[in-house]
Amino acid sequence: MKPLLPLDEAQQRLITMAERLRSETVPVGEALGRYLAEDLIAKRSQPAADMSAMDGYAIAFEDRAGPWQLVGECKAGSPPCPPIQPGQAARIFTGALLPDGADTVVMQENVKTDGATIKLIEEPSPVKGRHVRHASGDFKVGDIALKAGTHLNAAALGHAVIAGAGNLSVGRSPKIAVLSTGDELVAPGADTQPHQIPASNDVMITAMLDRLPARSRSISRIKDDMESLCAALESARDCDIIVTIGGASVGDHDLVAPAFKQLGGKTDFWKIAMKPGKPLMAGTLGDSLVVALPGNPGSAFVTATLFLIPLIRYLAGAAHYMPTMQSAITNTLLPATNQRAEFLRAKADGSGITAFNSQDSAKLSILAAANALLYRPAHSPEQEKGAKVSYIEI
Template sequence: MISVAEALARVLALGAPLAPEEIDLDQGLGRVLAAPAVAQLDQPPFDTSSMDGYAVGAAATGDSLQVIGESAAGARFSGVLSAGEAVRIFTGAPLPAGALRVVPQEDVLRDGDHIAITEDQSSLFVRTAGDDFRAGDTHFPRRPLRPADLGLLAAMNVPRLSVHRRARVAIIPGGDELVPPGGRPGPDQIIASGDLAIAAMVERAGAIALRQPIVPDHVDAIRAAFTAAADADVVVTIGGASVGDHDLIAPTARAMGAVIDFHRIALQPGKPLMAGTLGHQVFIGLPGNPVSAQICTLLFILPLLDVLRGLPGAAPKTARVRLAADLPANGKRQHYMRATLTDEGALPVRSQESNLQSLMALADGVIIRPIGAGPAKCGEMVDYIAF
């Protein structure tokens, strides 16, 4: 069995950024730029006032000035300001020619068309042209675009974006024991649930989840499911990834030309994970237990999807948290223990069995227990991944 770190490195090496496509700016939330966006203008495009007040030249406290006009946002004063004159100005309005600063309206007394400056502050209250960005400046964050990015790109007058295409992820649940939600399970059957959870994780990561029908444990049915998923960038199977007589995913995939890079890792839960390629596709075989499948998706598939959308692939971010209970020594597999966050710290759920979905839904994240870690006492610091 290989380590979690080696398995992740091998999975990431299977992927590459997907080809770029152009989209409208309003569709850009959560997408990743494939090329820098270039500002088409200066912002602000001209010197503007940051206050409501009066634009003046070289005036000082006590000076009396004649108000000769007004400058508002979208309607500038077209004349030239001379000595002894002022222009009524509003926030965001262009600074008139000849003006050097703005005196806030609370610092003047107005009498008809004249003002007297009562207080002289040190600030000019002027936003200079290009103070935010200049034409030709670029924006190229190496992360999914946020609302603030879209606002900036709009101000830069960039109506279209070059972004990496969203990965298409085919999700194939397998097993004679499965029936879909809403179905009537037979005496030896259960409701399929892992595919829905994995699809939700994939969609939240910015990819397109393509849920396939449940595939029975039959070679011809498995082959047909792989063929139906030929347009996907990533093929994810759930179940049938172990080495029992009914675990047919690996031999069927190999018979169709798949190259399996590894099969089984030192991970709890999720030991029977496999990964490789199937033609142009990345192929991931997840364990059938729903908790194992979700942990493997967190650790391997989500970082792979980052690579496909043009980001650096990396392990999920960890934080250091305090343990809220004693833990025994760990064994020969790196253990990801479901836990809730309490005022005292991270508290492991009552059982770490990989079939208990109620405890997966209860958990806020997982505590990472390295291979061979000794007992840990309540209050010790441990690595933790938040969901």
């Protein structure tokens, strides 16, 4: 009997099969969720000049004894106000450029004024450079503002704009077809007979993809016959990734592998040393990558998390595409594992992480209640309550 492929080897083989997609240039306002294709070099310094971090009065530190004669007002968005001389101060507002001759800002709460002069009313006396945002204090022109592969979330987009970018070079979004197979499947919301089940997997997997830079379409409720399955696979050949759900095992009605082979597909690997998700298959069909997920919803979700999502991130240009492992203290005893790595649906909170008693991969209620997949490597010894374990947030 051929040994099962270790999880980490299978993940690496899938990535090795892939090639990052070409980049494209998009307006910064349309780049949310994408991955930067090349280093973003700052076109400007931030701040561009010394400016006030506070509403108050601009003075020269060497002249800190006061009192000071008021000689001007500096507003944000205005050119610098005239230089100040010894014994002088300028009213200044947050974000305004510091006038020449000034190097310190005194908070307005710490002075009193008669409209013509100001003097300190509170100690400590001003500290040189206090309440000043110095030129290039954040970054300077020519710095790498964002590295290639950065995920462009809201903060990253703001940083790109402040660095002078109006357009960004990003990885293209992969085109993905999600094919859900099974004679038992009916449309969501439809009445079901005992031998039928609503088609939940394609809705679930497509929803997972909606959080990624991906363009997906669903081809749902494909019948368990070779003609229907081959036609569906053929219709998806324009996609970068073809995802099938169900029919990937070895039963008489599990036709994904035979249909794949009949169309000239090439299998890279099949059957992984993991639980749930053992029947996962991956290969190529022409220019398309094919990932065949198991049909049980728990298995489909776990394998999509560990294989499909990293693959999409990689194609789209992510620097870090594999799931991030976190650590927590287990609140329950964890049995030893065998040759298969295990991912237990669990709940993580401030007290630690608790695996659910039932891990039946057909139970969506457990998956819906979980916020974590507790990772148990293959051949792990029993873990007592209070031991540190790893998990993936979901």
